[in-house]
Amino acid sequence: MEQTALAALSAFAVATSITPGPNNMMLMASGANFGLRRTVPHALGVGIGFTLMIVLVGVGLMELFDLFPVLNTVLKLVSIVYMLWLAWKIANAAAPSDGEHPQGTPMSFFQAVLFQWVNPKAWSMALTAIALYAPDRNLAAVLLVALVFGIINLPSTSLWAVMGVSLRGWLSSPGRLRAFNWTMAALLVGSLALLL
DSSP, rough: HHHHHHHHHHHHHHHHSSOHHHHHHHOOOOOOOHHHHHHHHHHHHHHHHHHHHHHHHIEEEEHHHHHOTHHHHHHHHHHHHHHHHHHHHHHTOBBBBBSSSSSOOOOOOHHHHHHHHHHHHHHHHHHHHHHHHOOTOOOHHHHHHHHHHHHHHHHHHHHHHHHHHHTGGGGGGGGHHHHHHHHHHHHHHHHHHOOO
C-alpha cells in the first residue's frame, strides 16, 4: 500500500474509532460506573474484537453479504434489539453501594469481542474499510487494514473510558449518576438511529 493510501486509511481509522458510537458510549459509561481498571477488559475486547472482525469480513464474510442480502436485514434487526436492551441496562444501572464499587459488573472481554458482531457502527466501519482499502480482498491488504485499525482503535476508544473515569467524582451523587446513565443510554440509542 502506498504511503498516501496508508495515511488515508490511518485518518479513516482515527475518525471512525474516536467518534461517538455504541462502543464509545458504553466504554464511557463503564469508566464512570466501574473505574478504569475494571473497564480494561471491555476496552481490550473492543480493540481485539473489532480487529478480528475486519479480518473475517475481509477474507469472506463480505462475500456472504453480497450473496445473501437478506442477512443485512437480519443483522440490523438483531442489532436493534440487542442495543435497545443494552441501553435499558445502562439506564437502569444501580448506583454505587459503597461509593467505590457499583452493583453489577462491567462488560467482560469476551462480551465486548462478541458485541462487535451486533454493533452496526462496527459493521459499517469494517465493510467500508475493506471496500476502500482492500477492494480485491487479498490477505495481505486485509491484514494491513486490520493492523492499522488494531493500532489506532484501542487507544481511541479507551479515551472514552478515561473520560468516564474523570467524571466519577462528579457522579458520586446517585441523582447525577442516574442522569448520566440515562443520558448515555439515550446517546447509545441515538447513535443506533443515526447508523441505521
